[in-house]
Amino acid sequence: MTTQDFQQQINAIKRAVQGSQLSQATAMVEQLKARSLVAAQRVEVLYLAAVINRLSGSHAAAISELNELLALRPDHGRAFQELAYNHQATGDAQQAASAFYRATHYNPALLASWKQLLAIYRQHNDAAAEQLASQQIDYLQGLPPPVLGAYDLMYEKQLGAAEQVCRQFLQQNKHHPEAMLLLAELGIQHKVYHDAEFLLESCVELYPDNLRAVISYLSLLAKLGKHQKVVTISDKQLSRFTDNLQIMMARANALLGLNQTAQAVDMFNALLASDADRPAVWLALGHAYKTTGDTDKATHAYLQAAHYHPQFGDAYWSLANMKSYRFDDQSLAEMVTIAQQPSISIEDNIHLCFALGKGFEDSQDYEKSFAYYSKGNHLKLHSVQYDIRRAEQAIEAQMKACQPELFSAKSGGFPAPDPIFIVGMPRAGSTLLEQILASHSDIDGTMELHNILSLASSVSGQKKPYPFCLADLSTEQCYQLGKQYIEQTRYYRGTGSFFIDKMPNNFMHIGFIKRILPNAKIIDARRDPIDCCFSNFKQLFGEGQEFSYGLDEVARYYKAYIKLMDHWESVLSGEVLRVQHEDVLDDLEGQVKRMLDYLGVPFEPGCLNFHQTERLIKTPSAEQVRQPINRQGQGRWQPYQAQLAPLLKHFDNA
Known part of the structure; x- marks a missing residue:
């Protein structure tokens, strides 16, 4: 039909x-x-x-x-x-x-439901809930009907219809703050971050007293990794919105993003000293300690988050995600009970399911483990409404737009040799490669930077969308874009001549990278397909990576990634170094020397002792790469073989 x-x-x-x-x-x-x-x-x-x-x-x-x-x-x-x-x-x-x-x-735009709740809260003399409901009703009733209708459409995942209504309203009511905020949110959901950032920046300038605009703007800047900008704006806004918890949290998390961990920890502890019943602050404090490798303090903070909010799924998942933490039988039983409570939100339930999947995996109850992994993935996949065909189409577009003539007939770009991009699938060993290379005295490790995605979003034109617009970029544009990238990422660097950007999804943008940074080095972190795909399926990511929440979806994404990497090899022969994870396990020294030769830096023994390097690590593999090389991650899918038919069928000949 x-x-x-x-x-x-x-x-x-x-x-x-x-x-x-x-x-x-x-x-x-x-x-x-x-x-x-x-x-x-x-x-x-x-x-x-x-x-x-x-x-x-x-x-x-x-x-x-x-x-x-x-x-x-x-x-x-x-x-x-x-x-x-x-x-x-x-x-x-x-x-x-x-x-x-x-x-x-x-x-939250369902006014009728809020009115029903208000009556219920009044009946039960729940003053705090009554105040919250009254405030939301007043806010919704104050919205112009088209804007309220557009919010309703957005929350029901009808994004196209919501955007159409919103744009029509803005044509007649230019610079209406609520419509600007809504259009920016729609832009974020469509991943058109450049447009959303411009809208929110304009809204904050036009309406400096609009706290919702400030919070939305800070949130987007954090998502884009523009942490220095978050700190600058937060400092300014705290003079207007004194002691606002959301702004202070934004500032502390930005400091964490800038590797100023001690200052971030001080801010989190100060917030908890004034009120310990702040589960989200305990969670953030746990994340801060985890990046430094202080697992005892991280564990305590996560347990405190769960203590103050027993349904806080993210607290349990954060414990499970530390890899070395083990839930005892009593904790697992309590978590199962919490997951069955009718009042638990889907988001908390998703986090709990992934935590239970890991907990039962550790206790070798693989049947229960897979049941919870499967439930968590099912809930997440349906919540994000992910369609793998969009990713496959985006990859086909890259292959069509980025042909040899794009690189042979075009010149320009910023000539800096500094960036080293580690790309590939998540959970493919990229954090290990980064830790090895960042152990070299001339190479700085940073984090998964969003700058390439943001810059790529900014070049999409009206006549030609990205990536087809790449052919129209002038020499000067390529130079300026490359220069922007180097300037934007300077915040995350140390004193090394080179630095690593390990955003795995940048494999989609290698054509763009080579146009604006022709001397950049690119390493493709590759791992056994079944190990890699199943590791993704078991991982609940903080954001993005929606392809990982279905066995068929993750397999198709992996195959599309391989197809695109083969394309880059054909049009940019020799520009990308493929490093197979299993080869690193088999011959660490040989693969280290191979990578350093490709990068043009001399061998240093410290790269072989990477687990002794002290640095902040913000990915799920943080604990593993602080250990000597090991094979604990290999073959973890085998106890689940009977349940993995939808994945295994894609790799029968692998």
Whole structure:
């Protein structure tokens, strides 16, 4: 069924409902259900079916439809609102209250649900919750109806429709702050970071008293790795918004991003000294200690976060993600109980599932382990609404746009030899390679920098989108873009002549990198496909890497990555050094010398003793690379072989 045909039938059902022709609407819904529908279409049909059943008084049937819908889209705010109405109609006040709460959690623009919650809070004399609900109602009622409608569309994942409504409103109401904030948020969700940053910067300048604009701007700058800018703006804004916790946290996290860890730790501890009941601050403090290798203090901080917020899934996942930490049987049992609580949010449940997956893996209960890994991935994949075809299409676009003539006929770029890019799949050994190279006296390790992604976003033109616009970049543009990269990344460097940018996803942008930084070195960190893919499947990433939350998706992404790397080898022969993780395990000294020869720096024995190098490490592999070379990560998928058919089928000949 084409998208147009489907939409026509959906519109016909809506007209029938509006005309109170419920029998006709039911018949049309049943016809649609019998068709072959993609998940998003099925969600829309189930929602309409639930509405029709509720209006017909068939509340049990409506609840059944909604439960099926929520299995497909567990963060569907309007579905929870419908569920609440049905529980209300059947006299189940407790279930109704829970559903209204979840509705507002996943779609904060649902004014009707907030009003229902306000009445519930007043009935229970919950003054703090009543104040929160009243503030949100006042805020939503103060929004122009088109903006409120656009927010509703955004929270229900209808991003295109939300953007269209928002842009139409801004054409008539230029510089409206709430519409600017919404359009910026839509830009962030579309990963058009350059446009979003410009919008938020403008909004803060135009409306300096708008705290929401300030917080959104700082959040985006942090996402883009512009930590120095966050510190500068935070210092300025704290004079206006004195002692604001969100701004102070933004500043402390930025200091952490700039490797000023001692100052960040001091800020976190000061915040906790004034109020220990701040789980998010304990979590951030734990992350700070983890980057320095102080696992005892990190463990204590994460446990405190869980103590003050027992449903705080990220606290448990952070413990599990330290790799060396082991949950005892009592802790696992308590976590299972928490994960089953009806009030737990999807986000916390996802974190708990990954933590339980790791916990049961450590206790060698592989059946339970995989069940929790699988559940966590299922929830995450449906929450992010990821479509692997978009990544595959983006890679095809890179191959089509970046042909040999792009590099042979073009000149320019900033000639600095400083950058060393380590690219590839996550969980492929890039942190190990970075730790080895950063143990050299002339090479600085930094972190996974967002600067290439940000610069690439900034060049996408109106006539030609990225990467097809690369052919139109002038010599001067390439020079200035390369210079910008060097200047922007100076904050993260030490005194070495060279520095490492280990953002793995930069493999997508090698063509762009070689246009703006022709002398940059690029290392492709490669690992056994099944070890690599399964390691991704078990890892809950802080952001991005959405491909990792499905066995089929991660396998297809890996194969697309290999295809693109083969393309770079064909058009940029010899420019990229491939380093196989298993070869490093087999012959550390030989591979170290091979990398240093490629980089043009002399051999230093310190690179072989990389685990003794003291530096801040902010990736999941932080603990592993502080140990001598070992094979603990090899073959970790084998106890799960029976459950990994969707992955293994992609690599039958590997």
